[in-house]
Amino acid sequence: MDFVSRGDSTDVFNEDFPHPFGDPWVTNIETEITDDEKTWVMNTSGLLYGPTAFSSGHSSLVEVAHPIDVRFEKGFFGTHYFVSQFFKGREVFRKYPKFGNSMSSIDNDTTEWISEALYYIGSTAVYDLQKDSTTMINSLLADRMENYIRGYVDRKNFTELYSIEDSSGLFVRDILNPFLDELPSTYELAFQELVDLYSKEMHITGQLRDDQFKFHIFLPGVVITTNADSISGDTLMWTFGLKEFLNDDYILHAESIIYSKKRIQIGIIILLGLVLIIAFFFIKFKR
Structure with missing residues:
Protein backbone atom coordinates (compact mmCIF):
# COMPACT_ATOMS: atom_id res chain seq x y z
CA MET A 1 0.00 0.00 0.00
CA VAL A 92 -18.05 17.36 14.35
CA PHE A 93 -21.83 17.70 14.51
CA ARG A 94 -21.91 15.88 17.84
CA LYS A 95 -19.13 17.96 19.36
CA TYR A 96 -19.61 21.43 17.87
CA PRO A 97 -22.43 21.62 15.28
CA LYS A 98 -21.87 25.28 14.44
CA PHE A 99 -18.26 24.54 13.54
CA GLY A 100 -19.53 21.71 11.34
CA ASN A 101 -21.94 24.08 9.61
CA SER A 102 -19.13 26.55 8.98
CA MET A 103 -16.99 23.74 7.52
CA SER A 104 -19.83 22.63 5.25
CA SER A 105 -20.67 26.08 3.90
CA ILE A 106 -18.93 27.90 1.09
CA ASP A 107 -18.50 31.00 3.24
CA ASN A 108 -16.87 29.76 6.45
CA ASP A 109 -15.68 33.19 7.57
CA THR A 110 -17.74 33.14 10.76
CA THR A 111 -16.96 33.16 14.46
CA GLU A 112 -20.32 31.92 15.71
CA TRP A 113 -18.91 28.47 16.44
CA ILE A 114 -16.14 29.60 18.81
CA SER A 115 -18.12 29.75 22.06
CA GLU A 116 -19.76 26.39 21.35
CA ALA A 117 -16.39 24.79 20.56
CA LEU A 118 -14.72 26.19 23.68
CA TYR A 119 -17.61 24.97 25.82
CA TYR A 120 -17.20 21.47 24.38
CA ILE A 121 -13.43 21.53 24.95
CA GLY A 122 -13.67 22.77 28.54
CA SER A 123 -16.65 20.66 29.64
CA THR A 124 -15.25 17.50 28.04
CA ALA A 125 -11.95 18.03 29.84
CA VAL A 126 -13.82 18.28 33.16
CA TYR A 127 -15.80 15.12 32.34
CA ASP A 128 -12.69 13.15 31.36
CA LEU A 129 -10.81 14.13 34.52
CA GLN A 130 -13.65 12.64 36.56
CA LYS A 131 -12.56 9.22 35.30
CA ASP A 132 -9.10 9.51 36.91
CA SER A 133 -8.80 8.98 40.66
CA THR A 134 -5.95 11.52 40.87
CA THR A 135 -8.08 14.32 39.38
CA MET A 136 -11.58 13.26 40.40
CA ILE A 137 -13.51 15.97 42.23
CA ASN A 138 -16.87 16.23 43.94
CA SER A 139 -19.66 15.85 41.38
CA LEU A 140 -21.29 19.06 42.60
CA LEU A 141 -18.03 20.94 42.02
CA ALA A 142 -17.73 19.41 38.54
CA ASP A 143 -21.26 20.62 37.73
CA ARG A 144 -20.40 24.10 39.00
CA MET A 145 -17.32 24.20 36.78
CA GLU A 146 -19.30 23.09 33.75
CA ASN A 147 -21.91 25.79 34.37
CA TYR A 148 -19.15 28.34 34.85
CA ILE A 149 -17.61 27.39 31.50
CA ARG A 150 -20.96 27.82 29.77
CA GLY A 151 -21.47 31.24 31.32
CA TYR A 152 -17.87 32.24 30.62
CA VAL A 153 -18.02 31.58 26.87
CA ASP A 154 -21.47 33.21 26.66
CA ARG A 155 -20.20 36.40 28.34
CA LYS A 156 -17.17 36.82 26.09
CA ASN A 157 -17.41 38.49 22.71
CA PHE A 158 -16.02 36.73 19.65
CA THR A 159 -12.87 38.87 19.50
CA GLU A 160 -11.97 37.91 23.06
CA LEU A 161 -12.73 34.27 22.39
CA TYR A 162 -10.46 34.29 19.36
CA SER A 163 -7.56 35.43 21.51
CA ILE A 164 -8.43 32.77 24.09
CA GLU A 165 -8.49 30.07 21.42
CA ASP A 166 -5.02 31.17 20.31
CA SER A 167 -3.76 30.97 23.89
CA SER A 168 -5.30 28.01 25.67
CA GLY A 169 -3.31 28.82 28.81
CA LEU A 170 -5.37 32.00 29.30
CA PHE A 171 -8.59 30.04 28.86
CA VAL A 172 -7.48 27.43 31.41
CA ARG A 173 -6.47 30.04 33.99
CA ASP A 174 -9.73 31.96 33.60
CA ILE A 175 -11.78 28.79 34.02
CA LEU A 176 -9.87 27.34 36.98
CA ASN A 177 -9.10 30.48 39.00
CA PRO A 178 -12.45 30.58 40.86
CA PHE A 179 -12.01 26.93 41.90
CA LEU A 180 -8.27 26.56 42.60
CA ASP A 181 -8.68 26.19 46.36
CA GLU A 182 -11.04 23.25 45.83
CA LEU A 183 -9.06 21.39 43.16
CA PRO A 184 -6.33 18.73 43.55
CA SER A 185 -2.77 19.90 42.92
CA THR A 186 -2.57 17.81 39.73
CA TYR A 187 -5.76 19.21 38.25
CA GLU A 188 -4.51 22.33 36.48
CA LEU A 189 -1.80 20.56 34.48
CA ALA A 190 -4.11 17.68 33.56
CA PHE A 191 -6.86 20.11 32.52
CA GLN A 192 -4.40 22.08 30.39
CA GLU A 193 -3.22 18.92 28.61
CA LEU A 194 -6.77 17.92 27.72
CA VAL A 195 -7.68 21.41 26.53
CA ASP A 196 -4.60 21.37 24.28
CA LEU A 197 -5.52 17.90 23.00
CA TYR A 198 -9.11 18.79 22.07
CA SER A 199 -8.05 22.15 20.63
CA LYS A 200 -5.54 20.37 18.42
CA GLU A 201 -8.19 17.88 17.34
CA MET A 202 -10.46 20.69 16.17
CA HIS A 203 -7.55 22.49 14.50
CA ILE A 204 -6.67 19.35 12.52
CA THR A 205 -10.29 19.05 11.39
CA GLY A 206 -10.09 22.62 10.11
CA GLN A 207 -6.88 21.85 8.21
CA LEU A 208 -8.58 18.93 6.46
CA ARG A 209 -11.21 21.20 4.92
CA ASP A 210 -9.48 21.71 1.55
CA ARG A 263 -11.79 -26.98 -8.73
CA ILE A 264 -14.63 -25.61 -10.84
CA GLN A 265 -14.16 -28.54 -13.23
CA ILE A 266 -14.17 -30.95 -10.30
CA GLY A 267 -17.32 -29.28 -8.98
CA ILE A 268 -19.04 -29.61 -12.36
CA ILE A 269 -18.07 -33.28 -12.59
CA ILE A 270 -19.40 -33.93 -9.08
CA LEU A 271 -22.62 -32.07 -9.88
CA LEU A 272 -23.11 -34.00 -13.12
CA GLY A 273 -22.42 -37.23 -11.26
CA LEU A 274 -25.08 -36.40 -8.68
CA VAL A 275 -27.57 -35.51 -11.43
CA LEU A 276 -26.91 -38.82 -13.19
CA ILE A 277 -27.29 -40.79 -9.95
CA ILE A 278 -30.56 -39.04 -9.12
CA ALA A 279 -31.82 -39.57 -12.67
CA PHE A 280 -30.85 -43.26 -12.52
CA PHE A 281 -32.75 -43.90 -9.29
CA PHE A 282 -35.69 -41.81 -10.48
CA ILE A 283 -36.01 -43.88 -13.68
CA LYS A 284 -35.48 -47.15 -11.79
CA PHE A 285 -38.19 -46.50 -9.19
CA LYS A 286 -40.56 -45.14 -11.81
CA ARG A 287 -40.49 -48.50 -13.60
Whole structure:
Protein backbone atom coordinates (compact mmCIF):
# COMPACT_ATOMS: atom_id res chain seq x y z
CA MET A 1 0.00 0.00 0.00
CA ASP A 2 1.21 3.53 -0.81
CA PHE A 3 0.42 6.83 0.91
CA VAL A 4 1.34 9.84 -1.24
CA SER A 5 1.07 13.47 -0.09
CA ARG A 6 1.78 16.26 -2.57
CA GLY A 7 1.82 20.01 -1.97
CA ASP A 8 3.84 22.75 -0.33
CA SER A 9 5.92 21.98 2.76
CA THR A 10 3.26 23.27 5.15
CA ASP A 11 0.58 21.03 3.69
CA VAL A 12 2.74 17.91 3.39
CA PHE A 13 4.33 18.06 6.83
CA ASN A 14 1.39 19.22 8.94
CA GLU A 15 -0.51 16.81 11.18
CA ASP A 16 -3.90 16.72 9.49
CA PHE A 17 -3.12 13.48 7.64
CA PRO A 18 0.06 11.91 9.06
CA HIS A 19 1.72 9.05 7.22
CA PRO A 20 2.21 5.75 9.04
CA PHE A 21 5.57 5.08 10.66
CA GLY A 22 7.61 2.01 11.55
CA ASP A 23 7.53 -1.56 10.30
CA PRO A 24 6.54 -2.34 7.51
CA TRP A 25 6.48 1.24 6.23
CA VAL A 26 9.21 2.97 4.20
CA THR A 27 9.02 6.73 3.56
CA ASN A 28 10.66 8.65 0.75
CA ILE A 29 10.55 12.46 0.40
CA GLU A 30 11.32 14.30 -2.84
CA THR A 31 10.82 17.75 -4.32
CA GLU A 32 9.64 18.73 -7.79
CA ILE A 33 10.31 22.17 -9.23
CA THR A 34 8.11 23.46 -12.07
CA ASP A 35 7.68 27.10 -13.10
CA ASP A 36 9.75 28.22 -10.10
CA GLU A 37 7.35 26.46 -7.73
CA LYS A 38 8.58 23.75 -5.39
CA THR A 39 6.26 20.82 -4.73
CA TRP A 40 7.00 18.38 -1.93
CA VAL A 41 6.10 14.72 -2.43
CA MET A 42 6.05 12.29 0.49
CA ASN A 43 5.58 8.63 -0.38
CA THR A 44 5.12 5.95 2.28
CA SER A 45 4.72 2.34 1.20
CA GLY A 46 4.37 -1.03 2.87
CA LEU A 47 3.28 -4.59 2.15
CA LEU A 48 0.29 -5.41 4.35
CA TYR A 49 -1.59 -8.47 5.46
CA GLY A 50 -4.25 -8.67 8.14
CA PRO A 51 -5.60 -5.85 10.33
CA THR A 52 -3.04 -3.05 10.54
CA ALA A 53 -3.19 -0.04 12.86
CA PHE A 54 -0.12 2.13 12.89
CA SER A 55 1.62 4.99 14.65
CA SER A 56 2.51 8.26 12.95
CA GLY A 57 5.94 8.87 14.51
CA HIS A 58 8.56 7.98 17.14
CA SER A 59 6.75 9.85 19.90
CA SER A 60 3.18 9.05 18.86
CA LEU A 61 1.22 7.05 21.40
CA VAL A 62 -1.99 7.24 19.39
CA GLU A 63 -2.77 5.06 16.40
CA VAL A 64 -3.47 6.87 13.15
CA ALA A 65 -7.22 7.02 12.69
CA HIS A 66 -7.30 5.21 9.35
CA PRO A 67 -6.39 1.54 9.98
CA ILE A 68 -6.57 -0.95 7.12
CA ASP A 69 -7.40 -4.64 6.90
CA VAL A 70 -6.03 -6.76 4.03
CA ARG A 71 -6.64 -10.50 3.97
CA PHE A 72 -7.53 -13.50 1.81
CA GLU A 73 -9.53 -16.67 2.32
CA LYS A 74 -9.26 -19.87 0.31
CA GLY A 75 -12.58 -21.39 -0.68
CA PHE A 76 -13.52 -24.45 -2.70
CA PHE A 77 -13.95 -22.60 -6.00
CA GLY A 78 -11.22 -19.99 -5.54
CA THR A 79 -9.43 -17.50 -3.31
CA HIS A 80 -11.25 -14.44 -1.95
CA TYR A 81 -9.36 -11.19 -1.34
CA PHE A 82 -10.67 -8.54 1.04
CA VAL A 83 -9.55 -5.00 1.77
CA SER A 84 -11.14 -2.33 3.97
CA GLN A 85 -9.80 1.10 4.87
CA PHE A 86 -11.37 2.82 7.87
CA PHE A 87 -11.54 6.59 8.34
CA LYS A 88 -12.80 7.46 11.79
CA GLY A 89 -15.49 10.12 11.69
CA ARG A 90 -14.52 13.48 13.19
CA GLU A 91 -17.93 13.62 14.97
CA VAL A 92 -18.05 17.36 14.35
CA PHE A 93 -21.83 17.70 14.51
CA ARG A 94 -21.91 15.88 17.84
CA LYS A 95 -19.13 17.96 19.36
CA TYR A 96 -19.61 21.43 17.87
CA PRO A 97 -22.43 21.62 15.28
CA LYS A 98 -21.87 25.28 14.44
CA PHE A 99 -18.26 24.54 13.54
CA GLY A 100 -19.53 21.71 11.34
CA ASN A 101 -21.94 24.08 9.61
CA SER A 102 -19.13 26.55 8.98
CA MET A 103 -16.99 23.74 7.52
CA SER A 104 -19.83 22.63 5.25
CA SER A 105 -20.67 26.08 3.90
CA ILE A 106 -18.93 27.90 1.09
CA ASP A 107 -18.50 31.00 3.24
CA ASN A 108 -16.87 29.76 6.45
CA ASP A 109 -15.68 33.19 7.57
CA THR A 110 -17.74 33.14 10.76
CA THR A 111 -16.96 33.16 14.46
CA GLU A 112 -20.32 31.92 15.71
CA TRP A 113 -18.91 28.47 16.44
CA ILE A 114 -16.14 29.60 18.81
CA SER A 115 -18.12 29.75 22.06
CA GLU A 116 -19.76 26.39 21.35
CA ALA A 117 -16.39 24.79 20.56
CA LEU A 118 -14.72 26.19 23.68
CA TYR A 119 -17.61 24.97 25.82
CA TYR A 120 -17.20 21.47 24.38
CA ILE A 121 -13.43 21.53 24.95
CA GLY A 122 -13.67 22.77 28.54
CA SER A 123 -16.65 20.66 29.64
CA THR A 124 -15.25 17.50 28.04
CA ALA A 125 -11.95 18.03 29.84
CA VAL A 126 -13.82 18.28 33.16
CA TYR A 127 -15.80 15.12 32.34
CA ASP A 128 -12.69 13.15 31.36
CA LEU A 129 -10.81 14.13 34.52
CA GLN A 130 -13.65 12.64 36.56
CA LYS A 131 -12.56 9.22 35.30
CA ASP A 132 -9.10 9.51 36.91
CA SER A 133 -8.80 8.98 40.66
CA THR A 134 -5.95 11.52 40.87
CA THR A 135 -8.08 14.32 39.38
CA MET A 136 -11.58 13.26 40.40
CA ILE A 137 -13.51 15.97 42.23
CA ASN A 138 -16.87 16.23 43.94
CA SER A 139 -19.66 15.85 41.38
CA LEU A 140 -21.29 19.06 42.60
CA LEU A 141 -18.03 20.94 42.02
CA ALA A 142 -17.73 19.41 38.54
CA ASP A 143 -21.26 20.62 37.73
CA ARG A 144 -20.40 24.10 39.00
CA MET A 145 -17.32 24.20 36.78
CA GLU A 146 -19.30 23.09 33.75
CA ASN A 147 -21.91 25.79 34.37
CA TYR A 148 -19.15 28.34 34.85
CA ILE A 149 -17.61 27.39 31.50
CA ARG A 150 -20.96 27.82 29.77
CA GLY A 151 -21.47 31.24 31.32
CA TYR A 152 -17.87 32.24 30.62
CA VAL A 153 -18.02 31.58 26.87
CA ASP A 154 -21.47 33.21 26.66
CA ARG A 155 -20.20 36.40 28.34
CA LYS A 156 -17.17 36.82 26.09
CA ASN A 157 -17.41 38.49 22.71
CA PHE A 158 -16.02 36.73 19.65
CA THR A 159 -12.87 38.87 19.50
CA GLU A 160 -11.97 37.91 23.06
CA LEU A 161 -12.73 34.27 22.39
CA TYR A 162 -10.46 34.29 19.36
CA SER A 163 -7.56 35.43 21.51
CA ILE A 164 -8.43 32.77 24.09
CA GLU A 165 -8.49 30.07 21.42
CA ASP A 166 -5.02 31.17 20.31
CA SER A 167 -3.76 30.97 23.89
CA SER A 168 -5.30 28.01 25.67
CA GLY A 169 -3.31 28.82 28.81
CA LEU A 170 -5.37 32.00 29.30
CA PHE A 171 -8.59 30.04 28.86
CA VAL A 172 -7.48 27.43 31.41
CA ARG A 173 -6.47 30.04 33.99
CA ASP A 174 -9.73 31.96 33.60
CA ILE A 175 -11.78 28.79 34.02
CA LEU A 176 -9.87 27.34 36.98
CA ASN A 177 -9.10 30.48 39.00
CA PRO A 178 -12.45 30.58 40.86
CA PHE A 179 -12.01 26.93 41.90
CA LEU A 180 -8.27 26.56 42.60
CA ASP A 181 -8.68 26.19 46.36
CA GLU A 182 -11.04 23.25 45.83
CA LEU A 183 -9.06 21.39 43.16
CA PRO A 184 -6.33 18.73 43.55
CA SER A 185 -2.77 19.90 42.92
CA THR A 186 -2.57 17.81 39.73
CA TYR A 187 -5.76 19.21 38.25
CA GLU A 188 -4.51 22.33 36.48
CA LEU A 189 -1.80 20.56 34.48
CA ALA A 190 -4.11 17.68 33.56
CA PHE A 191 -6.86 20.11 32.52
CA GLN A 192 -4.40 22.08 30.39
CA GLU A 193 -3.22 18.92 28.61
CA LEU A 194 -6.77 17.92 27.72
CA VAL A 195 -7.68 21.41 26.53
CA ASP A 196 -4.60 21.37 24.28
CA LEU A 197 -5.52 17.90 23.00
CA TYR A 198 -9.11 18.79 22.07
CA SER A 199 -8.05 22.15 20.63
CA LYS A 200 -5.54 20.37 18.42
CA GLU A 201 -8.19 17.88 17.34
CA MET A 202 -10.46 20.69 16.17
CA HIS A 203 -7.55 22.49 14.50
CA ILE A 204 -6.67 19.35 12.52
CA THR A 205 -10.29 19.05 11.39
CA GLY A 206 -10.09 22.62 10.11
CA GLN A 207 -6.88 21.85 8.21
CA LEU A 208 -8.58 18.93 6.46
CA ARG A 209 -11.21 21.20 4.92
CA ASP A 210 -9.48 21.71 1.55
CA ASP A 211 -7.71 18.34 1.37
CA GLN A 212 -8.68 15.74 -1.20
CA PHE A 213 -7.87 12.05 -0.89
CA LYS A 214 -7.31 9.69 -3.79
CA PHE A 215 -7.02 5.99 -3.05
CA HIS A 216 -5.98 3.38 -5.61
CA ILE A 217 -6.16 -0.24 -4.48
CA PHE A 218 -5.10 -3.20 -6.60
CA LEU A 219 -7.05 -6.43 -6.16
CA PRO A 220 -6.37 -9.62 -8.12
CA GLY A 221 -9.14 -11.52 -9.84
CA VAL A 222 -12.76 -10.51 -10.38
CA VAL A 223 -14.21 -7.77 -8.19
CA ILE A 224 -17.33 -9.08 -6.44
CA THR A 225 -18.31 -6.08 -4.34
CA THR A 226 -16.94 -2.61 -3.61
CA ASN A 227 -17.96 0.97 -2.91
CA ALA A 228 -15.18 2.35 -5.13
CA ASP A 229 -16.01 5.37 -7.28
CA SER A 230 -14.59 3.68 -10.37
CA ILE A 231 -12.78 0.52 -11.49
CA SER A 232 -10.16 0.19 -14.20
CA GLY A 233 -8.98 -3.37 -14.69
CA ASP A 234 -7.67 -4.56 -11.33
CA THR A 235 -7.44 -1.01 -9.93
CA LEU A 236 -10.18 0.38 -7.69
CA MET A 237 -10.28 4.15 -7.22
CA TRP A 238 -11.81 6.37 -4.55
CA THR A 239 -11.79 10.19 -4.46
CA PHE A 240 -13.22 11.95 -1.42
CA GLY A 241 -12.77 14.80 1.01
CA LEU A 242 -13.48 15.78 4.59
CA LYS A 243 -17.25 15.83 4.10
CA GLU A 244 -17.29 12.03 3.81
CA PHE A 245 -16.02 11.62 7.38
CA LEU A 246 -16.78 15.03 8.88
CA ASN A 247 -19.20 13.36 11.24
CA ASP A 248 -19.59 9.62 10.60
CA ASP A 249 -17.03 6.92 9.84
CA TYR A 250 -16.12 6.41 6.20
CA ILE A 251 -15.08 2.93 5.10
CA LEU A 252 -13.55 1.92 1.78
CA HIS A 253 -14.13 -1.75 1.05
CA ALA A 254 -13.69 -4.23 -1.76
CA GLU A 255 -13.74 -7.97 -2.34
CA SER A 256 -12.47 -9.98 -5.28
CA ILE A 257 -11.98 -13.63 -6.18
CA ILE A 258 -9.60 -15.67 -8.30
CA TYR A 259 -11.46 -18.73 -9.47
CA SER A 260 -9.72 -22.11 -9.57
CA LYS A 261 -10.48 -23.69 -12.96
CA LYS A 262 -9.46 -27.10 -11.72
CA ARG A 263 -11.79 -26.98 -8.73
CA ILE A 264 -14.63 -25.61 -10.84
CA GLN A 265 -14.16 -28.54 -13.23
CA ILE A 266 -14.17 -30.95 -10.30
CA GLY A 267 -17.32 -29.28 -8.98
CA ILE A 268 -19.04 -29.61 -12.36
CA ILE A 269 -18.07 -33.28 -12.59
CA ILE A 270 -19.40 -33.93 -9.08
CA LEU A 271 -22.62 -32.07 -9.88
CA LEU A 272 -23.11 -34.00 -13.12
CA GLY A 273 -22.42 -37.23 -11.26
CA LEU A 274 -25.08 -36.40 -8.68
CA VAL A 275 -27.57 -35.51 -11.43
CA LEU A 276 -26.91 -38.82 -13.19
CA ILE A 277 -27.29 -40.79 -9.95
CA ILE A 278 -30.56 -39.04 -9.12
CA ALA A 279 -31.82 -39.57 -12.67
CA PHE A 280 -30.85 -43.26 -12.52
CA PHE A 281 -32.75 -43.90 -9.29
CA PHE A 282 -35.69 -41.81 -10.48
CA ILE A 283 -36.01 -43.88 -13.68
CA LYS A 284 -35.48 -47.15 -11.79
CA PHE A 285 -38.19 -46.50 -9.19
CA LYS A 286 -40.56 -45.14 -11.81
CA ARG A 287 -40.49 -48.50 -13.60
